[in-house]
Amino acid sequence: MPNILEIVQPDDWHIHFREGDMLEMVTNYSSRINNRCVAMPNTKVPITDSNKAILYKNKINKASKDKFEPLIPCYLTESLDINDFRSGIQNKYFFGAKLYPSNATTNSKYGVRQISNIYNLFEILEEENSTLLIHGEKVSDKIDIFDREKYFIDDELQIIRKKFPLLKIVLEHVSTAYGVKYIKQNKNIAGTITPHHMLLTKRDVFISDKIDPHHFCMPVVKDESDLIELRNAACFDNTKFFLGTDSAPHPIEEKKSNANSKPGIFSAPCSIELYTQIFDQENALNNLEVFSSINGANFYNFSHNDKKIKLEKKDWIVPEFSVYKNIKVKNFYANKKINWKVIN
Numbered sequence: 001m002p003n004i005l006e007i008v009q010p011d012d013w014h015i016h017f018r019e020g021d022m023l024e025m026v027t028n029y030s031s032r033i034n035n036r037c038v039a040m041p042n043t044k045v046p047i048t049d050s051n052k053a054i055l056y057k058n059k060i061n062k063a064s065k066d067k068f069e070p071l072i073p074c075y076l077t078e079s080l081d082i083n084d085f086r087s088g089i090q091n092k093y094f095f096g097a098k099l100y101p102s103n104a105t106t107n108s109k110y111g112v113r114q115i116s117n118i119y120n121l122f123e124i125l126e127e128e129n130s131t132l133l134i135h136g137e138k139v140s141d142k143i144d145i146f147d148r149e150k151y152f153i154d155d156e157l158q159i160i161r162k163k164f165p166l167l168k169i170v171l172e173h174v175s176t177a178y179g180v181k182y183i184k185q186n187k188n189i190a191g192t193i194t195p196h197h198m199l200l201t202k203r204d205v206f207i208s209d210k211i212d213p214h215h216f217c218m219p220v221v222k223d224e225s226d227l228i229e230l231r232n233a234a235c236f237d238n239t240k241f242f243l244g245t246d247s248a249p250h251p252i253e254e255k256k257s258n259a260n261s262k263p264g265i266f267s268a269p270c271s272i273e274l275y276t277q278i279f280d281q282e283n284a285l286n287n288l289e290v291f292s293s294i295n296g297a298n299f300y301n302f303s304h305n306d307k308k309i310k311l312e313k314k315d316w317i318v319p320e321f322s323v324y325k326n327i328k329v330k331n332f333y334a335n336k337k338i339n340w341k342v343i344n
């Protein structure tokens with residue numbers, strides 16, 4: 001295999017930019033690699049109307065150095081202004097819409113409690129040939145945290161798909177073999193896969209008598225058998241799965257080793273390199289480009305990016321922290337060696 005790999009410039013179909021200084025830091029990392037990024041709308045005040053989406057897009061644009069396109073889904077709630085929602089979708093102020101089941105993850109308290117209450121919004125998405133992006137976890141006291149994805153698929157997604165068969169759906173950060181199988185077997189549904197779900201299992205989070213807060217994310221990482229199926233889907237089942245890092249930074253003070261640690265893994269400083277290393281380990285480097293730069297664009301009916309990026313096979317160590325102004329975030333894969341690096 002050659003030491004230099006050239007691929008069409010990637011897009012990141014699921015990433016968290018946050019706001020303020022954090023937004024500037026994350027945009028800087030992401031806009032150097034990607035052409036487009038789906039900027040998740042779970043900001044402290046969530047992006048629930050087109051005005052907020054336009055402002056948020058402008059903020060990210062202002063912070064980005066290169067040509068770069070942030071795409072902002074509407075954060076779905078049970079009390080959206082329907083006219084604004086429709087026109088936001090029609091005018092492409094919104095890049096589809098994101099369903100967060102209430103209390104499933106960071107800043108999801110305004111999310112949806114009863115999915116049938118927003119069927120009118122799904123109808124609009126279906127009519128407009130737009131996309132529903134889903135955080136696919138069912139939250140209930142009766143459901144084990146590791147089973148949330150399966151229960152969401154069985155109890156919620158099946159019904160949504162039956163009622164809206166033409167609605168395009170992305171099951172975000174799919175985390176289980178069960179989810180992978182569901183996506184493969186059904187029409188109009190695709191999935192994004194993160195690097196961390198292909199690198200970690202629950203043993204990396206729950207370590208004897210402690211929890212590693214920097215490996216804690218939603219959906220939580222699962223078993224070895226899930227990890228293997230995710231790797232197979234990303235590396236070899238190359239039409240329905242695409243790159244979505246779910247890079248989700250939290251300042252270190254919000255990642256303390258206690259029960260209040262916020263879920264989210266910050267991989268932006270090394271995500272494309274991690275994907276490349278994973279594809280290399282699986283002897284699938286030839287399939288990297290289709291996963292990172294083609295499948296997502298095809299699913300969303302976008303053209304492929306014109307530019308290319310180059311990666312070189314050489315070892316480097318991921319720095320422990322990203323520091324910018326007053327912000328300090330622990331990087332995923334901190335102090336570990338990666339054997340591919342983007343070169344400019």
Ligand code: NCD
Nearest residue numbers: 016105106217218248263264
């Ligand atoms: C994300 C965040 O912090 O915003 N956290 C995470 O663990 N992935 C939200 C999300 O995508 O679930």
Ligand code: ZN
Nearest residue numbers: 016040246248
């Ligand atoms: Zn996310």
